[in-house]
Amino acid sequence: MGAALLCAGAVLAPAGTAAASTGTGSRHAVDYVALGDSYASAPVVPTQIDATCLRSSQNYPSLVAQERSAALTDVSCSGATTADMTASQEDGVAPQLAALDRRTDLVTVTIGGNDIGFSTVLGTCAQLTSTDAAGAPCEAHFAGGGTDRISAAIDQTASKVAGVLRDVHRRAPHARVVVVGYPDLFPDDGVGCTSASVPLAAGDFAWLRDKEKELNAMLAGQARHGRARYADTYTPTVGHDLCRPTGERWIETFAPQTPAAPVHPNAAGERAMATAVEKAVGRHV
Known part of the structure; x- marks a missing residue:
């Protein structure tokens, strides 16, 4: 459990210098820029092509670009927050929004989870499990006393997030913009699977599910108000959450088997996200 949590923290911690990866496509292909955090960069998923940002060649931006024969500039980076859209995540790393310009046709944005400190929340939840x-x-720790700190x-x-979308439109005024939500991490029915690889208390699964749904609802609302589409x-x-067996599980446990x-x-999971993004993007970009 300790090693898994340390790994989770390392994955979501700010990364260092990272170069954008450019996919296939001609000069006249759709100019696609992918922004975001580790759910976009896909750390550890083979094949890793950027050791600093933990970016995979099989992350959802790469799959969408392949499907559309788009020219991809992928600056997604593990640990990114909304602040890293307009400021350097590390010395020598350009702000992610610097990848945009007036020629950009398509932008996807996966952001917000690190702003609410979700990896820290999960680490705290795991540590508290033994107490009850x-x-x-x-839930008692974060929402006791009548104020839910995660909400x-x-x-x-x-x-x-609204500010990020305004900046995206300003830098890429002709682009179709898609805000990408987070996939189902916990059982949607709220029934948990406490184990060594999923060290969460039985009653916390439903609360964590609800917090993720709140986060996604906020992102969907900001997309509507920010002239963007939302990829659910x-x-x-x-049905493919971290409690499912290997083969059915698209979200890995605290101690990944895949x-x-x-x-x-x-x-x-990245393939499923790519399909959802494709649906949201639609035709005629």
Whole structure:
């Protein structure tokens, strides 16, 4: 459990210098820029093509670009927050929005999870499980006293996402913009699977599910208000959460059995996200 949590923290921690990866496509292909955090970059998923940002050649941006024969500039990076859209994530790393210009045709954005500190929340939840494995100690910790700190963080992140979308439109005024939500991490029915590889208390699964749904609802709302489309990656991944057995699981556990970061999409999860993004993008970009 400790190693898994340390790995999860490392995956979501700020990364260093990263070069954009350019996909196939001619000068006249769709100019596609992918922005975002580790759910876009796909850390550990084979084949890793950027050791700093933990970016995979089989992440959803690469799959969408392949499907559309688009020219891809992928600057997604593990650990990214909304602040890293307009400021350097590390010395020598350009702000992600610097990849945009007036020629950009398509932009996808996966952001917000690190702004609410979701990896830290999961680490705290795992540490608290031993205090009340049958109860909901994490919910009590973050939502006790009548104030849910995670809901408050989601509310505070809304204006940051809105600012990112305004900047995207300013830099790429002709682009189709798609905000990409987060896939289903926990059982949608709220019934958990406490184990060594999923060290969460039974009562916390439903609360964590609800927090993710709140985050996605906020992102969908900001997309509507921010002249962007929303890619729902949650609905098509229901039934493939981290409690499912290997082969059915598209989100890995705290101790992954398939190449992926802890509590992140594996290759099948990235393919499912790509399909959802394709649906949201639509035709005639």
